Amino acid sequence: MVIPVKNGVHTREDLWSLDVWDPTLLWYAKAMGAMFARPLQDPSSWRYQAAIHGYIPGEPDLQALLKPGDQIPADSGTYWAQCQHHGWFFLPWHRGYLGYFERIVRKTIVGLGGPADWALPYWNYSDTQHNAAVARLVRPEFVAHALPDGSPNPFSHGVQRSPFNLVHTPKGQAGDFNVGSKDVRLKCLTYPHFYDHASASSFGGGITAFNHGESPNDTSAEGSVEKTPHDNIHGDIGGWMDSFETAGLDPLFWMHHCNIDRLWSVWAAAAGHSNPADAAWLNPAGPHFPYRFRDENGVSQTFTPQSVLNTEASPFAYRFQDLNAPPHVAVLAAKLQIPPAVSPAPPPQAPRLAAASDTDIDLSPEQVSVGLPIDDAAPTINLAAAGGPRQAYLNVENVVGAGKLETRYVYLNLPDATAPDQDPDLYLGSLPMFGVREMSRGGAAGAGNGKSFVLNATDVIAHLQQTGHWDGKEVRVYLIAKNPPAPGSKLTAGRLSLYYR
Amino acid sequence: MAFIAPQTFRAVASVGFLARLGLGRLWRPRGEWWIGAVSLAGWAGLIAAQGDGGVAGLCSGGGWVGRLAGEWRAGLLAPRLIGSAAMTLAMVAAMTPPLAIDSLRVVALRSFPKWRVRTQAAWFAAYAGVWAAATMLAELPLMALPPPLRPHLAAAAFLAAALWQLTPAKRRALNACHKARPLPAGGPRAVAAGAGWGARVGAACLAACGPMMLAAMAASWPAAAMAGVFALALYERYVARPPFAATALALAAAGGLIVAAG
Numbered sequence: 001m002v003i004p005v006k007n008g009v010h011t012r013e014d015l016w017s018l019d020v021w022d023p024t025l026l027w028y029a030k031a032m033g034a035m036f037a038r039p040l041q042d043p044s045s046w047r048y049q050a051a052i053h054g055y056i057p058g059e060p061d062l063q064a065l066l067k068p069g070d071q072i073p074a075d076s077g078t079y080w081a082q083c084q085h086h087g088w089f090f091l092p093w094h095r096g097y098l099g100y101f102e103r104i105v106r107k108t109i110v111g112l113g114g115p116a117d118w119a120l121p122y123w124n125y126s127d128t129q130h131n132a133a134v135a136r137l138v139r140p141e142f143v144a145h146a147l148p149d150g151s152p153n154p155f156s157h158g159v160q161r162s163p164f165n166l167v168h169t170p171k172g173q174a175g176d177f178n179v180g181s182k183d184v185r186l187k188c189l190t191y192p193h194f195y196d197h198a199s200a201s202s203f204g205g206g207i208t209a210f211n212h213g214e215s216p217n218d219t220s221a222e223g224s225v226e227k228t229p230h231d232n233i234h235g236d237i238g239g240w241m242d243s244f245e246t247a248g249l250d251p252l253f254w255m256h257h258c259n260i261d262r263l264w265s266v267w268a269a270a271a272g273h274s275n276p277a278d279a280a281w282l283n284p285a286g287p288h289f290p291y292r293f294r295d296e297n298g299v300s301q302t303f304t305p306q307s308v309l310n311t312e313a314s315p316f317a318y319r320f321q322d323l324n325a326p327p328h329v330a331v332l333a334a335k336l337q338i339p340p341a342v343s344p345a346p347p348p349q350a351p352r353l354a355a356a357s358d359t360d361i362d363l364s365p366e367q368v369s370v371g372l373p374i375d376d377a378a379p380t381i382n383l384a385a386a387g388g389p390r391q392a393y394l395n396v397e398n399v400v401g402a403g404k405l406e407t408r409y410v411y412l413n414l415p416d417a418t419a420p421d422q423d424p425d426l427y428l429g430s431l432p433m434f435g436v437r438e439m440s441r442g443g444a445a446g447a448g449n450g451k452s453f454v455l456n457a458t459d460v461i462a463h464l465q466q467t468g469h470w471d472g473k474e475v476r477v478y479l480i481a482k483n484p485p486a487p488g489s490k491l492t493a494g495r496l497s498l499y500y501r
Numbered sequence: 502m503a504f505i506a507p508q509t510f511r512a513v514a515s516v517g518f519l520a521r522l523g524l525g526r527l528w529r530p531r532g533e534w535w536i537g538a539v540s541l542a543g544w545a546g547l548i549a550a551q552g553d554g555g556v557a558g559l560c561s562g563g564g565w566v567g568r569l570a571g572e573w574r575a576g577l578l579a580p581r582l583i584g585s586a587a588m589t590l591a592m593v594a595a596m597t598p599p600l601a602i603d604s605l606r607v608v609a610l611r612s613f614p615k616w617r618v619r620t621q622a623a624w625f626a627a628y629a630g631v632w633a634a635a636t637m638l639a640e641l642p643l644m645a646l647p648p649p650l651r652p653h654l655a656a657a658a659f660l661a662a663a664l665w666q667l668t669p670a671k672r673r674a675l676n677a678c679h680k681a682r683p684l685p686a687g688g689p690r691a692v693a694a695g696a697g698w699g700a701r702v703g704a705a706c707l708a709a710c711g712p713m714m715l716a717a718m719a720a721s722w723p724a725a726a727m728a729g730v731f732a733l734a735l736y737e738r739y740v741a742r743p744p745f746a747a748t749a750l751a752l753a754a755a756g757g758l759i760v761a762a763g
Contacts, residue, residue: 359683
């Protein structure tokens with residue numbers, strides 16, 4: 001049901017808590033249909049909204065949706081292709097993007113005769129308490145061919161996604177896109193700092209300037225929430241969702257990002273967590289700041305990260321139905337032994353390189369193992385004893401690829417690589433491929449540095465040490481594709497490395 | 502003017518914005534103080550060289566071969582070449598370290614401590630070496646140019662640099678300046694890979710910013726032109742999607758100023 005606005009604040013509901021074709025979903029579908037019919041030049045059109053996230057002139061996916069008479073708007077240079085990825089502006093930029101989109105949908109719904117209290121629902125795929133059996137499935141309304149009145153369903157009509165299986169649920173035939181529990185694991189919520197050094201894990205991402213994926217900063221690093229679950233869900237749903245340029249066309253995109261936005265609120269509400277206090281993040285300067293959007297009336301608006309920190313205040317005024325973290329987060333936090341934050345800024349000392357592989361690793365095969373000899377001069381890590389390094393991070397540097405790319409799951413020192421899940425304590429994390437293609441583009445499109453991943457390896461190394469499987473001389477990394485790699489796809493990593501702090 | 506995005510003007514108006522780009526990076530306490538020191542020394546050299554006639558007053562009368570031959574016979578050529586080389590070194594020292602700082606940090610981050618300084622040094626030597634060699638190569642014909650022609654050449658060079666800003670090749674070259682290369686963590690292979698990476702980035706940066714640098718050289722290295730070109734290069738290095746139309750306009754305006762000044 002659409003929850004009434006209270007004190008001017010809208011409530012974003014849990015998607016799976018809604019009834020079949022709940023008014024929240026039905027009006028969202030109707031609004032999508034109306035917005036899709038609008039000309040591309042209209043800032044409130046569905047396609048204009050998608051192009052804000054990503055657009056490349058001549059890019060085939062969006063071009064295929066052009067209708068007779070459509071023209072690329074004159075303001076596209078200012079408002080399109082602005083999405084922020086692989087750095088600390090990912091969360092605030094998407095919060096504003098989502099907020100203005102929600103206002104546009106709400107106005108459209110009101111124009112169609114719907115409720116003014118409408119707010120975007122969030123897809124809590126990590127839910128292991130209330131809707132555990134179905135949380136990772138795509139709701140029936142998004143794969144159904146027709147609306148309740150028999151008319152074509154904008155949620156699915158012409159929408160491009162990966163192949164999926166239909167699964168019966170109490171709410172109908174849901175879509176199983178093979179979203180695995182590893183893809184939605186919330187290790188990200190255990191990290192005490194919003195940002196950190198490029199070689200260390202953080203919640204929100206490394207320090208960057210404006211970063212649309214062109215890799216203007218050689219040391220940019222993705223935040224752990226951006227990696228998992230964000231990137232994983234994009235890749236699992238596939239189709240339009242698997243590309244910067246088309247992701248916003250899929251209605252699932254908005255509910256997915258609504259959940260990412262919720263996870264930011266969950267993280268920020270936890271004890272000891274706080275958003276950056278740096279002026280360079282709160283109110284950045286430069287030619288691309290403040291961020292510019294067109295609101296529901298087509299009026300140009302601006303915002304900075306600081307202006308969207310309080311979600312219940314203007315300009316968006318919303319709260320979430322539930323801000324609880326699932327129980328597995330506390331379990332992970334205990335295993336990682338991360339010291340609590342003493343300030344919003346990360347420790348000044350950057351992690352130290354302890355081991356590195358050869359360069360130019362071919363990751364294309366379904367399974368790859370890479371040895372990392374530990375430097376003789378590196379300090380000894382002993383997580384059971386006091387002193388010495390207390391954290392370890394695996395870096396997978398400069399991953400570039402082409403074609404349909406599959407998520408890789410990463411393990412350390414597997415005794416039997418043919419059955420990786422026999423020992424879940426050796427599972428380190430995943431390398432989702434969303435953005436890899438975009439960040440691999442060289443030439444006029446970007447530096448082509450690819451994407452670099454950071455995985456916190458402290459819990460796995462502690463387990464290896466406890467079980468006597470850590471010799472301190474070499475660590476072997478296993479990268480196993482979630483699905484068999486597509487023919488013709490190509491994936492390489494510049495290097496794998498291990499850092500201690 | 503309509504083709505210049507409003508944010509361009511905001512950027513230009515942002516007080517202290519440039520300082521937040523490269524210059525600000527120098528003062529952060531991360532151990533790269535030597536980069537700032539080298540750059541400052543280079544600028545001191547460039548400024549000190551102003552007023553000695555620079556390289557503009559080298560030549561007089563006759564064809565360039567005859568002039569150089571005359572200077573050779575008079576024993577003037579060798580000192581002038583040494584002066585030019587010193588000017589080149591000062592320019593490279595002044596300008597290249599701040600442009601290289603992000604890449605040098607990546608090299609440091611990805612190297613074992615024992616090999617860090619050597620790999621960084623190899624990277625920087627190759628990067629700066631490309632610039633130094635190109636500057637010297639460009640300086641030789643400029644030395645031979647009759648002084649009255651120098652302003653005309655400078656104006657034309659600024660206009661050419663402005664046009665270069667608007668080409669796709671410029672964007673490709675600038676993107677290549679940001680290119681990271683896989684780096685062995687230590688050993689001679691790391692040093693060699695660092696040098697190779699530095700040389701490739703140096704070549705890309707030369708292609709991206711060489712035309713504007715050449716224009717400043719053609720104008721006889723005035724400090725104001727060098728500082729302006731340096732600011733533009735710094736801006737382009739550290740800002741995503743720099744507004745090329747605006748930077749082209751600035752370079753064209755510099756060319757126009759030279760023409761107006763006669």
